[in-house]
Amino acid sequence: MPREVTGFSNTTVKRLRALRDKKARRAEGMFLAEGLRIMAEARDSGFLPEIIAFADEGAKHPLAAPIIAATEAAGGDAIHTSDDILTKMSGKDNAPLLIGAYRQPPTTLDRIDRRASDVWIVAQALRDPGNIGTILRTGDAVGAGGLILIDDCADPFSVEGVRASMGAIFTQAIAAAPWAEFLAWLRAGDGQLVGTSLTASDDYLAARYAKPCFLLIGNEQQGLPADYEADCDLLVKIPMAGRADSLNAAVAAAVMAFQVRASWR
Amino acid sequence: MPREVTGFSNTTVKRLRALRDKKARRAEGMFLAEGLRIMAEARDSGFLPEIIAFADEGAKHPLAAPIIAATEAAGGDAIHTSDDILTKMSGKDNAPLLIGAYRQPPTTLDRIDRRASDVWIVAQALRDPGNIGTILRTGDAVGAGGLILIDDCADPFSVEGVRASMGAIFTQAIAAAPWAEFLAWLRAGDGQLVGTSLTASDDYLAARYAKPCFLLIGNEQQGLPADYEADCDLLVKIPMAGRADSLNAAVAAAVMAFQVRASWR
Numbered sequence: 001m002p003r004e005v006t007g008f009s010n011t012t013v014k015r016l017r018a019l020r021d022k023k024a025r026r027a028e029g030m031f032l033a034e035g036l037r038i039m040a041e042a043r044d045s046g047f048l049p050e051i052i053a054f055a056d057e058g059a060k061h062p063l064a065a066p067i068i069a070a071t072e073a074a075g076g077d078a079i080h081t082s083d084d085i086l087t088k089m090s091g092k093d094n095a096p097l098l099i100g101a102y103r104q105p106p107t108t109l110d111r112i113d114r115r116a117s118d119v120w121i122v123a124q125a126l127r128d129p130g131n132i133g134t135i136l137r138t139g140d141a142v143g144a145g146g147l148i149l150i151d152d153c154a155d156p157f158s159v160e161g162v163r164a165s166m167g168a169i170f171t172q173a174i175a176a177a178p179w180a181e182f183l184a185w186l187r188a189g190d191g192q193l194v195g196t197s198l199t200a201s202d203d204y205l206a207a208r209y210a211k212p213c214f215l216l217i218g219n220e221q222q223g224l225p226a227d228y229e230a231d232c233d234l235l236v237k238i239p240m241a242g243r244a245d246s247l248n249a250a251v252a253a254a255v256m257a258f259q260v261r262a263s264w265r
Numbered sequence: 266m267p268r269e270v271t272g273f274s275n276t277t278v279k280r281l282r283a284l285r286d287k288k289a290r291r292a293e294g295m296f297l298a299e300g301l302r303i304m305a306e307a308r309d310s311g312f313l314p315e316i317i318a319f320a321d322e323g324a325k326h327p328l329a330a331p332i333i334a335a336t337e338a339a340g341g342d343a344i345h346t347s348d349d350i351l352t353k354m355s356g357k358d359n360a361p362l363l364i365g366a367y368r369q370p371p372t373t374l375d376r377i378d379r380r381a382s383d384v385w386i387v388a389q390a391l392r393d394p395g396n397i398g399t400i401l402r403t404g405d406a407v408g409a410g411g412l413i414l415i416d417d418c419a420d421p422f423s424v425e426g427v428r429a430s431m432g433a434i435f436t437q438a439i440a441a442a443p444w445a446e447f448l449a450w451l452r453a454g455d456g457q458l459v460g461t462s463l464t465a466s467d468d469y470l471a472a473r474y475a476k477p478c479f480l481l482i483g484n485e486q487q488g489l490p491a492d493y494e495a496d497c498d499l500l501v502k503i504p505m506a507g508r509a510d511s512l513n514a515a516v517a518a519a520v521m522a523f524q525v526r527a528s529w530r
């Protein structure tokens with residue numbers, strides 16, 4: 001049976017709210033997902049929250065109620081609360097139907113089975129969690145295996161990252177590593193490392209991509225460090241037609257990933 | 266000579282801060298741009314602010330000072346203030362070098378010269394100003410002529426939109442119109458209207474795109490209304506490989522626009 005929780009000062013309410021902060025996520029090893037669409041995607045991908053919170057609307061919703069029931073059946077903590085408290089926890093204007101706190105998976109490189117997909121996205125020092133979530137969503141759509149985060153990136157398990165991923169946080173493998181460690185791992189097996197660079201001579205439409213292809217996307221402001229570019233097997237250029245000399249990082253990842261896939265057809 | 270302004274209660278400081286709100290932008294017919302990169306892009310594209318604000322660092326910066334001087338030479342109001350006030354005006358953690366208030370261009374369809382480019386992006390009911398700014402940035406990169414906003418969209422001249430555009434707000438033509446008005450305008454001349462749809466049978470990689478091509482992107486949640494799809498000359502599908510059935514709107518616009526350009530090479 002769900003517990004009735006009506007106060008902001010309730011320990012579990014406070015604990016869920018705290019997961020909006022990175023420190024608490026690190027300490028607890030948990031993260032938040034909000035809304036029916038993302039939490040249904042999680043359930044369909046085999047993930048149930050350890051804590052689930054909802055109000056009257058969620059409790060009787062034909063698609064939300066089974067997720068609540070499955071969470072309880074798996075030993076999770078189900079909390080029946082008010083719209084007001086849900087809204088406060090979500091930080092949005094309207095209460096989501098559901099909020100869930102999930103166990104964060106490990107993000108070590110040994111989690112990545114490079115044979116599981118022909119395309120992997122590698123992002124370096126991305127600062128915007130929305131970009132990271134959008135890249136996860138694109139990765140899912142294009143059939144990538146996952147996302148490898150290099151150096152100091154924003155947290156993919158932040159509320160903004162999870163929201164932008166539209167559920168792909170549960171379907172894409174995620175790893176994080178410093179560059180040297182990633183490169184050692186990469187070179188211990190097959191894999192073509194492809195960077196995009198304004199100074200490259202190979203056009204991205206004419207280049208030949210090998211499987212598995214690791215697409216390297218640089219920081220929003222600085223792009224890729226020169227020595228990282230030098231480590232790439234292939235550097236390609238996306239020709240710019242206007243005044244701009246760069247694309248949004250998530251857009252660049254998408255244009256490259258879809259072109260790599262197209263080149264193999 | 267720049268005016269020295271030290272108080273938050275100064276009329277011009279209040280006026281600039283107010284431009285963060287859509288109502289004030291509408292009433293004044295002006296919008297804000299922040300930072301050297303975007304404001305240099307504006308100047309290089311022929312736009313100077315009517316009001317420019319900066320602190321000591323901007324006043325002596327070799328790239329910012331000429332923009333201040335050009336603004337004054339053109340009769341603009343130059344305001345020398347403090348980092349503290351600049352920070353408050355920008356809503357970011359750090360003071361930008363420059364803040365400018367620009368006259369908003371008209372956004373009627375007669376501003377669009379369809380012969381000026383082979384690609385135009387048409388966005389319907391987009392809610393996220395960051396998506397609109399990112400689409401403008403992509404449009405500039407891919408050589409699109411501009412962006413036509415259909416129905417009730419977020420404001421491209423919002424601070425978030427201008428920031429995400431990375432200056433493309435000054436290089437891309439922007440129009441706004443209800444669907445019926447847009448369609449009448451479109452059919453009065455050349456133009457292939459291309460929508461993306463999950464139910465389309467034409468693969469986006471195999472389709473033939475005609476010039477000028479108008480790429481129609483739907484709302485983040487609902488996609489395109491069925492009757493808008495029915496008005497399209499061509500409906501194409503971007504095949505999805507994962508669990509997701511959609512892309513971020515700005516990503517979808519980019520994948521389509523780059524593929525249209527690639528198909529003509």
